[in-house]
Amino acid sequence: MAPPKYNIGDRVVVRDETTLFHARTQKFTRGRTGVVVEHRHEWVIPEDEAFGRDEDGRKEHFYVVRFEQRDLWPDYTGFDIDTLESEFSERWLEPADKGK
Known part of the structure; x- marks a missing residue:
């Protein structure tokens, strides 16, 4: 497997x-920018795991990404320091500076 x-x-x-x-990728995180805060071990991607392909499914690296809640919800009225963390397989992520 690739690094x-x-x-x-x-x-x-x-x-x-x-x-x-x-x-497993929540719709409210799609198109949003966050910061990688943890690398998890490679595992079978959720699309294959859901169909019982734990042994022969496609494997990828997984990451925990932290978002500022005000970036997820424009009308968020909580504290500026409030964050949310969620886990994503590598296929769902791209560099934030892509194309710059």
Whole structure:
């Protein structure tokens, strides 16, 4: 397996894609920018895991990404320091500075 594509501290954007099958990627995070705060071990991607392909499914690296809540919800009225963390497989992420 290839080494992890992202490092802790990297800014990433969650791909704004739709899927016909199971995906753990929450819709409210799609298209949003966050920071990688943890690298998890490679695992079977959720789309294959949902169909019981734990042994022969496609494996990818997973990352925990931290978002500022005001970046997820424009009308957020909480504290500026409030964050949310969620886990993503590598296929759902791209560099935040892509194309710059």
